[in-house]
Each structure stands twice: as structure tokens, then as C-alpha cells.
Amino acid sequence: MQAVVGAQGERVLVVIPTFNERExxxxxxxxxxxxxxxxxVLVVDDSSPDGTGDVAEGIxxxxxxxxxxxxxRTEKDGLGKAYLAGFAWGLARDYAVIVEMDAxxxxxxxxxxxLLEAINAGADLAIGSRYVRGGELINWPKRREFxxxxxxxxxxxxxxxxVHDITAGFRAYRRTVLEKIDLGSVESAGYCFQIDLAxxxxxAGFDVSEVPITFTEREVGESKMSGGVMTEAFLMVARWGLESRIERFGLRKN
Incomplete structure (x- = not known):
């Protein structure tokens, strides 16, 4: 069966990274x-000890x-690395749109x-946003929301x-975006991976569109968020912002 994106008939791949998500x-x-x-669907499993990979094979x-x-994948080295592996798999198989979605x-x-309607309307990257009009959070602890x-x-x-929800992990890319933004140079592996790619x-001048979604706190399993990935995000965003300002004001040396 052909994978389609709305009326345009383009092939779409949904990449779902997993680690202990068998339920x-x-x-x-x-x-x-x-x-x-x-x-x-491409399930990218990081050798889950709970057998998620076997469940995926069964599906x-x-x-x-x-x-x-x-x-x-034989090692667990971050959400970003799992997505990069999934993107490479999808690009090699000529999918027109590649989606990120949590398990x-x-x-x-x-x-x-x-998201796909936004892509069909001309967006190059469509982000499912919690923080635009119509976006909603369900059962999320106030501390996490803060x-x-x-x-x-x-x-x-x-x-x-x-971009109001630049950390969001529900998004759809046209393949041209992933081909142009130099995935081989992406260093971020954790929470800041989403910020990095957006x-x-x-x-790169691509059209980035945000569409409202409902984000619901997981009912089964544990969040993979940790203080370490938050610190990585804080420091890398500071570096990117500084580099951008240096370039903008022409202070970077040739």
C-alpha cells in the first residue's frame, strides 16, 4: 500500500523511536x-531490555x-541519534515527508x-504546537509545564x-529540509535535538508552520527527561544564539 500525504499522494514515513515502550x-x-x-511506520528501537524490539517485529x-x-540499534545514545538513524533510513527509500512522533x-x-495539511498548504516543516491558539495540555504536571x-x-x-514550541517532538519535515540542513553535523542528542533541527x-530559510495539538501525559512507562539533557539544551542554545549574533553583526573572522 502506498504511503500518502493528503491529496498530493506523496509517501510519508512516521519515525517512532522506542526504549522500553512495549506496552x-x-x-x-x-x-x-x-x-x-x-x-x-519505522520503529527505531534502542535495544529495549523490555522486549519492545520484539513487539515491533511482531507488529x-x-x-x-x-x-x-x-x-x-545496538546502543542507547540519545533521542536525536535515533531520529537521525530513522531519517537516513527514510531518505534512502525516497519518502517525501518524514514525521517525528513519540511512542x-x-x-x-x-x-x-x-501537520500533513500544513505541509500540503506549503509548509516545509510543520510543528505540532502546545503553545499556539488551540493547543492543549492534558494531565501534565505543573512543574513540567513550567x-x-x-x-x-x-x-x-x-x-x-x-517559533512558540521549538522543543516540540511532533513534527513533519519535507525531505528537502532534511537533505539541506546537514544532518551529519548535528551534535545534539537529547532534549535540544528538536531545537537544533528547527x-x-x-x-536555511524554510517555511516553518505551527499547528495546534493536544499533548497528553503518558499513562504507561516513565519519561526519559533528565537534568543532564536540560543542561545540554541550555548550554547549546546559548552557544547557537551567540554564534548567530556574531554572524549577524559581521564579527566572525574569515
Whole structure:
């Protein structure tokens, strides 16, 4: 079955990184294909000790339409690295649009159509935003919301990027974006990976659009967020903002 993006008939790949998500993954894939039967899925599993990789293989084996694929990685070295592996897999197979989506249920597969509609309308990168009009948070602890909003405000001010939810992980890229922003030079591996790629897209002149989504706190499993990845994000955003200002005012030496 062809993977499609709306009326344009383009092939779409949804990349879902996993680590200990065996209880969440089957439901997410089922919901995704109920909402968008033509979407292809790539599960990128980082050798989950709970057997998530085996569950993913079982889902793929049962999908007679050959829409589910599994990429096994031998080490757990960050969300960003998993996504980069998934992007490389998708680009090598000529998918026109590549989507990021969490396995834990925080991103509603039923709302993926909103991102794809934005792509069909001309966006190069469509971000599912919690912090634009119509965006919503459900069951998220106030502390997490405070940190998230603060991180987005900090990144927006430091970088000068007009993106309200630059840390969001529910997004759709046209392949041309991923081909141009030099994925081979991406250093960020954790929380700031999303900021990194959105910032690269902005600086490259691509059309970045935000669409409202409902973000729901996971019901099963544990968040992978830690103080270390937050610190990495803070320091790297500060560096990118400084480098941008140096370039803007012509202070960088040749």
C-alpha cells in the first residue's frame, strides 16, 4: 500500500523511536493506521531490555500491507541519534515527508492530519504546537509545564526564532529540509535535538508552520527527561544564539 500525504499522494514515513515502550507501541501503531491507513511506520528501537524490539517485529509481521518497519540499534545514545538513524533510513527509500512522533501516547496519531495539511498548504516543516491558539495540555504536571514553557521562551529569546514550541517532538519535515540542513553535523542528542533541527530549518530559510495539538501525559512507562539533557539544551542554545549574533553583526573572522 502506498504511503500518502493528503491529496498530493506523496509517501510519508512516521519515525517512532522506542526504549522500553512495549506496552504503548501496539496501540499507537493501531491508532495511527486507523487515522491514516496509508502511512508507513519505522520503529527505531534502542535495544529495549523490555522486549519492545520484539513487539515491533511482531507488529510488522502481522501487517500484510507492509507498512511497518523496524530498525534495531545496538546502543542507547540519545533521542536525536535515533531520529537521525530513522531519517537516513527514510531518505534512502525516497519518502517525501518524514514525521517525528513519540511512542508513549503523548502525540495523538489522530491529529497527524493537521501537520500533513500544513505541509500540503506549503509548509516545509510543520510543528505540532502546545503553545499556539488551540493547543492543549492534558494531565501534565505543573512543574513540567513550567519548565517546558520556560525552555521555549528562553530558546525563542536566545535564538530570535519566532517559533512558540521549538522543543516540540511532533513534527513533519519535507525531505528537502532534511537533505539541506546537514544532518551529519548535528551534535545534539537529547532534549535540544528538536531545537537544533528547527533552528537549522529557520536559518536555511524554510517555511516553518505551527499547528495546534493536544499533548497528553503518558499513562504507561516513565519519561526519559533528565537534568543532564536540560543542561545540554541550555548550554547549546546559548552557544547557537551567540554564534548567530556574531554572524549577524559581521564579527566572525574569515
Amino acid at each position: 504503548n507501541l501496539p496501540g499507537i501503531v493501531t491508532r495511527l493506521h486507523a487515522a491514516l491507513p496509508g502511512a508507513h 510488522a509481521a502481522q501487517d500484510t500491507a507492509l507498512r511497518v518497519h523496524v530498525l534495531h 508513549d501516547g503523548s502525540h495523538a496519531p489522530e491529529q497527524l492530519c493537521r 519548565l517546558s514553557r520556560g525552555a521555549n521562551t528562553y530558546a525563542r529569546l536566545a535564538l530570535g526564532a519566532k 533552528w537549522r530549518a529557520v536559518r
